[in-house]
Amino acid sequence: PLGIQIYGSDPDTMVEAAKICEDANPDIIDINFGCPVRKIAGKGAGSGCMKTPELMLDITEKVVKAVNKPVSVKTRLGWDDDSKIIVPLAEQLQDCGIVALTIHGRTRSQMYKGDADWSLIRDVKNNPRMHIPIIGNGDVTSPEITKQRFDETGVDAIMIGRGSIGAPWIFEEIKHYLSTGENMPMRPFMWYLNILKEQVQSSVERLDEIRGILHMRRHLAATPLFKGIPDFKPTRIAMLRANTLEELFSIIDEIPFKFEDYITNNQIISEFSV
Structure with a gap:
């Protein structure tokens, strides 16, 4: 399967980007609400959207309605330790019509420091209201860790990046x-x-x-x-x-x-x- 990922902070621009991606006939279009890089998050895109969850939902809903391709989202736990909003946010994103949700186990403020916290990923997966696939991400660097994360959280899949x-x-x-x-x-x-x-x-x-x-x-x-x-x-x-x-x-x-x-x-x- 081929997926194309987009990011941005303007709903209309994101809709336009999604339509351009649709012309390439990917299997899925993914919205990146997780990138912590300053030049992206600092402009309100990527994980910068964690500060404005209502904007995340607006972008997601409009992109889902604009294309005839499945849309997924990748995001983080929240902006910082005081705003870990992923559990209620996951429900809201699901209600927007996404087909899958990938969660990185850190906040934007953490960047890639410290250890990824998979406990909230587990909480999202165990939420009885959630029915879309939940994909865990963060610090998966070996086969043993992969199995451990599956066993501990019950996630449907695991995404590996830096590993x-x-x-x-x-x-x-x-x-x-x-x-x-x-x-x-x-x-x-x-x-x-x-x-x-x-x-x-x-x-x-x-x-x-x-x-x-x-x-x-x-x-x-x-x-x-x-x-x-x-x-x-x-x-x-x-x-x-x-x-x-x-x-x-x-x-x-x-x-x-x-x-x-x-x-x-x-x-x-x-x-x-x-």
Whole structure:
């Protein structure tokens, strides 16, 4: 399924954006009321709408009525600790006609600090008035944590964001764990390395060489694949400074040879800490 996400603080503009998205024929249109970034929230969009829940509801209702596609919402617990409004707000958003609700377990004021609080996500899911799927989000970085969150909250699905940055294989690992109760067997180092290369290649093809490489720098910097390799810092810096695909792949392709002894003798990816 393909979803397109929109954000904004003006109802008419959001309706127009949703109609443009509809022309692309996605399976679902998602309204982002959760982004905490200052340049977005500071303008009243994203999680900035948590300050004005009546605006959230107005935008949601108008977007739902304007398009013939299912509409979902992603949001947070509230603006700050004194305004955690998600339990009643979830009911109101459902009444607007959305088909699913994703909740990140932090307030906007928290940004990404502290631990995600899944207790209110659980409360929303356990509310007898709620009948749409509830999707939990926040600090899901391993198969074990995923199962724990499912068991503790009963959510219908879990969304993973930062936990997949630099570790796109986490989704396969989680699916395997949930279906078998066991961790996925370790793959050879080159398997993981090639996945990262495929991701870089895809990013370049989707954007262009310059923007694609810039987009991937965050992933290459965060990947746990290189965690623990002695004296890896110069190689990491070189990867993050590469400006062409040829240069970047040349650096990446040297890694198995440059650090062969360590890679061979150590389970450097036996347990990811993303």
